């Protein structure tokens with residue numbers, strides 16, 4: 001009798017083991033996935049058939065490919081708001097710009113909230129945001145000037161407000177400092193002018 005029960009337990013364990021391993025692997029497909037682990041997608045009852053709103057969206061997205069795959073799944077999900085709490089999945093999971101890749105590190109590892117729980121929200125979902133315009137530094141086209149609409153008339157990736165201040169700005173977000181060579185030339189010219197005045 002004992003052996004029979006033991007075998008049944010073993011069979012059940014093996015039957016569910018692959019699913020558990022598979023679910024654990026999905027943790028690497030989501031920024032800060034280790035914070036909530038399986039509960040990122042599932043209800044906290046241990047039942048893998050019970051998905052929260054984020055988990056349902058993840059599964060739907062995964063099944064759009066044949067065979068089902070997690071490739072590109074985050075890029076397709078980061079802007080959505082699975083739980084309808086006003087913060088995107090990316091803002092909640094520390095990757096508001098959607099630049100996370102499987103196995104990588106999220107832009108932010110603190111203040112992470114649950115993307116499938118409407119009660120869970122991040123205090124500063126766009127951090128780091130140096131100019132406080134609610135566009136995270138990693139995707140702000142002018143990181144030191146507030147431009148929440150990201151106006152970019154010539155579509156060169158540098159925000160209009162940034163180009164207006166630094167005409168030859170080649171930065172991708174941060175305001176460029178004057179090149180050291182330009183400063184040197186300025187000092188030389190000033191020195192020559194001073195010398196002429198003394199004569």
Ligand SMILES: [Ca+2]
Pocket residue numbers: 081082083084085086087088089092115
């Ligand atoms: Ca949300």
Ligand SMILES: [Ca+2]
Pocket residue numbers: 083085092113114115116117118119120121
């Ligand atoms: Ca949430």
Ligand SMILES: [Ca+2]
Pocket residue numbers: 129130131132133134135136137140143
């Ligand atoms: Ca910003």
Ligand SMILES: [Ca+2]
Pocket residue numbers: 131133135140141142143144145146147148
């Ligand atoms: Ca800005």
